[in-house]
Every structure is written in structure tokens, then in C-alpha cells.
Amino acid sequence: xxxxxxxxxRGLSAVVGTAIHDGHATRDDVLPLMALSDEERLREEDPFTxxxxxxxxxxIVVHQSRFEIDxxxxxxxxxxxxxxQSWGLDVWIKRPPEPVLHGSLAFHDDYYAxxxxxxxxIEQRHGAxxxxxxxxxxxxxxxxxxxxxxxxxxxxxxxGTSSMDRGRWADVVxxxxxxxxxxxxxxxxxxxxxxxxxxxxxxxxxxIHEHFPKxxxxxxxxxxxxxxxxxxxxxDTKVIQDIRDSITALEPVLEELLRTRQ
Numbered sequence: 662x663x664x665x666x667x668x669x670x671r672g673l674s675a676v677v678g679t680a681i682h683d684g685h686a687t688r689d690d691v692l693p694l695m696a697l698s699d700e701e702r703l704r705e706e707d708p709f710t711x712x713x714x715x716x717x718x719x720x721i722v723v724h725q726s727r728f729e730i731d732x733x734x735x736x737x738x739x740x741x742x743x744x745x746q747s748w749g750l751d752v753w754i755k756r757p758p759e760p761v762l763h764g765s766l767a768f769h770d771d772y773y774a775x776x777x778x779x780x781x782x783i784e785q786r787h788g789a790x791x792x793x794x795x796x797x798x799x800x801x802x803x804x805x806x807x808x809x810x811x812x813x814x815x816x817x818x819x820x821g822t823s824s825m826d827r828g829r830w831a832d833v834v835x836x837x838x839x840x841x842x843x844x845x846x847x848x849x850x851x852x853x854x855x856x857x858x859x860x861x862x863x864x865x866x867x868x869i870h871e872h873f874p875k876x877x878x879x880x881x882x883x884x885x886x887x888x889x890x891x892x893x894x895x896x897d898t899k900v901i902q903d904i905r906d907s908i909t910a911l912e913p914v915l916e917e918l919l920r921t922r923q
Contacts, residue, residue, distance in 0.1 A: 665724055666768060669779065672718025675787035675919050676912045677780070679794050680714055681732045681772075681865060682707035684724040690761050691729050696754045702728050703894055705748060707797040709901050713884070714795055716909030719783070721776070728752055730765040732772050733796075733863035739769050776865070777872055784876050788923055791833060791915050792879040793908065794865055798858060800885050805892035814858065817851035821861020821881030824870050830878045836918055837880055837911065844907040847887065847900040859883050 667684075685706055687695070695702075711722040723732060728747070731739045740762060741747035757765075783790045798819070800810040809815070818841050822834055834855070842853045861881035869879040888900040 667721060667723045667725075667772065667775075669775075670718070670720040671779070674718035674912060674916060675783060675790045676717060676915050677719040677721065677783065677790060677792045678714030678717040678908065679721045679723075679792060679865065680707065680710035681721070681723045681794070682727050682796055683709070683711040683722055685726050686724045687726050687729045688761075688764065690764070691757070694753055694755065694757050694761065695728065696751050697728060700894070701750065702726055704799065704891060705750070707795075708894065709888060709896055710795045710797055710884075712901055713904045713908055714793065716905055717793075717912055721779075723772070725768065730768050732769060733865050735864050736766060736769050739864075740765055773868060776868070780869065780873060780877060784873060787919070789876040789919050790873075790878070791919065792866075792869055792877070793837075793911075794861075794863065794879055794881045795884070795908070796863075796881065797884045797886050797888075799891045800887075801891055805890075812852065815885055816854040816857050817846075817885050817887055818853040819858045819881075819883040819885070820853065820855045821859045821863070821866070821883065822855060823860040823862055824867045825861070825878060825880075826870070826874070832922070833878050833915065833918060834880065836914060837882075840911050840914060841907060844903070844910075846903040846907060847897070858885075 685703060706727060714720050728741060741752045742756065744751055780790060800815045801807055820838055838853050838855060841851060859881065863881055866879040866881050869877045884904060888904060889896045
């Protein structure tokens, strides 16, 4: 049984990286109820996002699968009980019994209690903070040999900002977009756009902006799965390292930006 729900690294920085969909683990009372194979679950999870944020001083990495509980959805939608919630997938052999559901919802509650406490401490120390909420997304949903989603609908990096006060944090958002647009990842410059494939409507960014409206900036960063084969799970380690280097290099840039805003 996996006994670590998440891992937290805390350092001297006002920048926090999160990988809340990196995990693949489930509780022992959950796995026998699941209809999905490991491969099917992995295809919709965000593997290697923990590696992408590994160079940051502050990191939160969740080890549980989003198919047990999706921390980026509101509590009442966080368990995929019907296929419409989960890309048409039938997640369960049968509906989990109430004690199992309550255990998963308690995990959701505990995570957000931890997140609020951690961010409050960073706010107290630094005044303001930036959360890089790192995810990934599929672009070959038609199958391993099917054509990918058209580029105009699927940027290499999608920056989601809809839950924030965009005017208040415009300098931060523009800096993030500019930074990734000029990075060399996999030997090329990436297509980086805002609110195209996703709009940043996840629960984590919403929660942060609700509870830290003046001092918390949370940016959802969705990397298209150009760093792996989304059907076999095979990673491109060079591209993952380039993404990690780019995120690591962004940290001091954002720290300096926060200092100049004070």
C-alpha cells in the first residue's frame, strides 16, 4: 500500500511548483474496484510533471492517481462516477461503497488544508507568491497512428489564466509566456499561447485565487505531451530535461519580478 499521498519540498522562494496529477498510486481498497488498466489510467495522468518541477525550491507532488480523486476538480465532482466526467471512460466495475468514497474525499479535504497552510506561510514570509500549476495533455486521442490535434487548437504550452485577476497579474503572466516562448526545448522554440486548449479553470488555481486574492498568483501550465508517447508511455528524456531546465530558470526571474512589485 502506498502510504505517501504527496511529497512537499519547502525552500526559500516565493515560487511554488505543483504536479498534482503526476501520481499513479491508489489505496488498496480502491484498486480492486477500478475497471481501467494501468495503461488506460496512465494515458490520462500527467507522468513526468514531477520531474519538470524538480529544480524548484518549493514543490508539491501528489502520488495518488486522479482516477482515485481528482484534486483539480471541485469536491463534489472530484470522483469520476460517470463516463462524462472522465473522457468517456468507465472507471469503476461498480460504484465504490460510501466508506471508500469518504476516504477519497477526505484526501481532497486534507490536500487543500495543507495547501492553504503552506501558502499562508509563504505569503507571511515573502508577501506575495506565484504557483506554477504544471499539467500535461493528450493530442493524439484518435489512436497511436492517428493524426494529432491541429496545432491551432493545441499549443505546445497552454497558459491558463481565467480564474485570476488578469489585470493585477499581467506582468507575471506575460513574463511566463515570454520565458517559455524563448526557451529551446527539444531543439526548437515552442508554440506558447494563453487560454486556447484550456482556460485554467481547475480547482487548485480557483482555490488559490479565492483564498489569496491579493497576494497569490496561480498559473495553470499545460504541456502538450510532446515529451512522451501518450500511447506507450515512453518518455523523451531530453525534452523532459529541457522543460525542467526552463522551469528552473524561470524561478529567479519570477522572484525578481515579485521584488520589484512590492
